[in-house]
Amino acid sequence: MNGMVHLRIDDVAVEVAEGASVAAAIARVTPRFRLSRSGRPRGPLCGMGVCFECRVTIGGEAHALACMTPVREGMQVRTGG
Amino acid sequence: MAERCDVLVIGAGPAGLAAAAAAAGQGVDVMLLDAQPRAGGQVWRHDIAHRAPRRARHALRRVAAVKRHFGIRVVDADASARMLRVEDALHAREFGWDRLILATGARELCLPFPGGTLPGVTGAGGLQALVKQGWPVSGKRVVVAGSGPLLLAAAASLRAHRARVLAIVEQAARHDVHAFARALWRWPDKLAQAVQLRARLLGVPIHYGAVVRAARGDGTLCGVEIDSAGVSVELACDHLAAGFGLVPDAGFGRLLGCELTAATQPAIRVDALQRTSVESVFAAGECCGIGGMDKARIEGAIAGHAAVGDESVARALFAARDRARRFADAVAHTFTLDPRTRTLADGETTVCRCEDVTLDALRAFHDARAAKLATRCGMGACQGRICGAALAELFGWSWHGHPRQPLFPARLASLADESLARRSCP
């Protein structure tokens, strides 16, 4: 596991180690993953797919859990949904 | 088309791996499923920067030949048809079993406190999990708070990833923790682990009888206020990793109709051979009661042997399980939550994160059902997994009742599939 993976988080190019989660990649760009119902910023809480606070749009799929998704080369991620 | 197997194991943590290894030893057809992309569960979660501990590597080797599907979510299950519907990133699939072993583990108890929803505030095990998968903490200032041995383990992992752990804030009283430490000679392996852990945390101050009063920040976390035995302390930090212990993840057992315990945080009820109240369904590990890795591994092995009819091998493990359960009881006793931890939230504090419901909005109600209907508390994406456990602690509210299916929000494609429509959702 020593390869690097390249992806774009809100149009910012990010490079992370292979095997990292999308959450780890996003953290390099912003601590704010999504907006709550009343518009307040939120980030990951549980790190294990339980709380749904890390929801982002990955490759066009909305509500994807960033903490449960391993990074893949060329991924496009949108936060703030 | 459903894929059939003799023994289906849900959860690839220490309990599930032990169960799969025990069952597979008998030449039966075993299948292992897990929601995470890799085996190991939470304690043995794969760390992209560090090698797995020896025991984890051994446990993984023992199931090397077992069939598996990881990165799945259970969407639907039917105990009488012995069928289970899951989906992964791309497909929905069905699995049929002859015997089922639930090893669904635990979740962290996240109690509400002011500022607790700011980005930068995570669970303690939560941050540990994120960091193992590459979350950058090198040079970051972290406060670890809450309760239980997990705080030390989390702090040690964070340090191994070069975080600056400023403090550990433990709600249990110093004399209780010290009395527990003095009794550790009864479990020599635990004593050795504790000594090792303390060595890895050299120089990190531990506040006992201490709680987080508030997380501070405008949009993101910038500091915390702690109450350390009556003295208020402010610490500037980048992360607050707060967890108040673990609660059994019994949701899947409940979905299958397994009887649960009557505890504040219900667990799946099992008999001596780890059988649940539903025929051919076994359960092992944290989902049957929080007790740590040793208890989980032994229970897993008992369930695996029992599931393939090897009762005598299973019974030979009872004494070891009793011993592990006694240790679990000592831990639970030491880290019992002080009533103060239930009064950290003020009226404005968000309790249900999915629907932004505050404590004040919930106070008007007498039970979970009424509160859910009026405020949508617990009805959002996480379906009460976080706030339900918190409200069980705060108000003694029970979130039982059949969880509505799907167990996790499913993609429409999986739900539209006709074989699911055959079954009626409660």
Ligand code: FES
């Ligand atoms: S951080 Fe909780 S689901 Fe991803």
